[in-house]
Amino acid sequence: MSNTQFTPRRSCLYMPASNPRALEKAKTLPADTIIFDLEDAVAPEAKEEARKLACAALQSGEYGSRELVVRINSMDTPWFAQDLRQACLSQANAVLVPKILTADDIIQITDFMEDQDASLDIQLWAMIEMPEAIINLPQIAALASQRRLTTFVMGFNDLAKEMKAEHDRAIFAPVMIQAVIAARAYGLNILDSVYNDFSDPAGLERECLEARNVGFDGKTLIHPAQIETANRIFAPSAEKITEALAIIKAFKNPINAGKGAIVVDGKMTELLHLKQAKQTVALAEAIAAARH
Numbered sequence: 001m002s003n004t005q006f007t008p009r010r011s012c013l014y015m016p017a018s019n020p021r022a023l024e025k026a027k028t029l030p031a032d033t034i035i036f037d038l039e040d041a042v043a044p045e046a047k048e049e050a051r052k053l054a055c056a057a058l059q060s061g062e063y064g065s066r067e068l069v070v071r072i073n074s075m076d077t078p079w080f081a082q083d084l085r086q087a088c089l090s091q092a093n094a095v096l097v098p099k100i101l102t103a104d105d106i107i108q109i110t111d112f113m114e115d116q117d118a119s120l121d122i123q124l125w126a127m128i129e130m131p132e133a134i135i136n137l138p139q140i141a142a143l144a145s146q147r148r149l150t151t152f153v154m155g156f157n158d159l160a161k162e163m164k165a166e167h168d169r170a171i172f173a174p175v176m177i178q179a180v181i182a183a184r185a186y187g188l189n190i191l192d193s194v195y196n197d198f199s200d201p202a203g204l205e206r207e208c209l210e211a212r213n214v215g216f217d218g219k220t221l222i223h224p225a226q227i228e229t230a231n232r233i234f235a236p237s238a239e240k241i242t243e244a245l246a247i248i249k250a251f252k253n254p255i256n257a258g259k260g261a262i263v264v265d266g267k268m269t270e271l272l273h274l275k276q277a278k279q280t281v282a283l284a285e286a287i288a289a290a291r292h
Helices: 020-025 044-062 080-088 103-118 131-135 137-145 158-162 169-184 201-214 224-232 238-252 272-287
Strands: 011-016 033-037 069-070 092-097 122-130 149-155 187-190 218-220 260-262 268-272
Touching: 011 092, 011 224, 020 149, 033 044, 033 187, 044 080, 044 103, 044 149, 080 092, 080 103, 080 131, 092 103, 092 149, 092 201, 103 122, 122 131, 131 137, 131 158, 131 169, 137 149, 137 169, 149 169, 158 169, 158 268, 169 187, 169 201, 201 218, 218 224, 238 260, 268 272
Parallel strands: 011 033, 011 218, 033 069, 069 092, 092 122, 122 149, 149 187, 187 218
Antiparallel strands: 260 268
């Protein structure tokens, strides 16, 4: 599998695959990732047509450098197998599977993907939206080293429903931290859940800042109006990039050769800070290279 660590995923926009106008509009939007949705946004009677439209969009070559993902229907539905098969064969960058429960789900799904064509460079993204998945986070994440799993996508709408809880963001703070820890322990990317009120930019900004500060790579979105905020907040700031470049330059200085800790701009700076600086610069370069 290709290394996706520095692929920008600041803004990952769900688009209903049953809506041709939405699919056409997505070609012009500055989202890092377009998620063609076959699940929540599509009525049962429109599932088959939505799949055909999504596959045609994937094969069109008209979405530029955007990462293209298909959210298929869950394993317990009659559409799952054909959704997964067609997504694998239609040049999607990734398949997003909802309602993952256990590590065994990941194994079954990736075995199915291998059966389609083991040479396909397609990732598996897992929706983390069920109570059982939260309990099993470490076991699920651990499969990243041997399976196609690259990304966790949080789904707090469904999790609140399954918990019979009010959709209060505050109650998910422990889950957010737990999920980020599991993801980082095994080298996974992780995306925050959607913000439902697309007419409330201030609320979206608060959630993006919270998610960024906890360690998320980006946010899933439900409306094009949310893209700019997510792109801005999840991108490294100019100040952070300048600081990262200074750290890299300082460690390259021959006078610091072999040192594990040096002083940069008056701050004690260790090799872990050098690693973080290189990650910051790599992400900034990837964002610049992927201008849509």
